[in-house]
Amino acid sequence: HHRRAEDIIKNTILKYMEPSSSSASELVTELTGYFNDKLEFTKGEATALYSGLVVDTKNFNVQTGARTFEAAALLRTSGADPILVRQLFKDDLNSFRDRYRIIAEAEMPLPHLAISINRGVENNSATSIMAAQAADALINVTDVSVGIVISDCTDGNVNVSARSDGSINVQVIMEELG
Secondary structure (H helix, E strand, O other): OOOOOOOOOOOOOOOOOOOOOOOHHHHHHHHHHHOOOOOOOOHHHHHHHHHHHHHHOOOOOOOOOHHHHHHHHHHHHOOOOHHHHHHHOOOOHHHHHHHHHHHHOOEEEEOEEEEEEEEEEOOOHHHHHHHHHHHHHHOOOOOEEEEEEEEEEOOOOEEEEEEEOOOOOHHHHHHHHO
């Protein structure tokens, strides 16, 4: 559902991108309505798609519209389990502490921009997820429009996660940074 990037897959048969949608889950859910046999979701499929809606909309608080809620209603009717979704996104105490350490160490070098550097971390998916969650949490701070977490990894790589409250397109900034 994000805008088209330079590294888009070439020669695809179908490209269905709509940056105004809340999530890929919303788009997939909508697509099923166009099939003649009216595909039905299993409880597991509905729950997985519903979890995508929950994550990308921050519990239906960001970039939602009537289409988002129609998709959510269809998925709930199909058996999506919101209690299971909530369980999927729970953290252990150490991860919770680490994320809030990153947030607590953030600085504001410019108005409306909060940056935190997560030093000496392993370069893995858990680190990337934590950085994304911390950057996302930073934009909930008063007067912060952009949250950035830079992970200085032990293998020499540097990873960046950026989030915005919608007033600034951080995807364009990230593309410029490569």
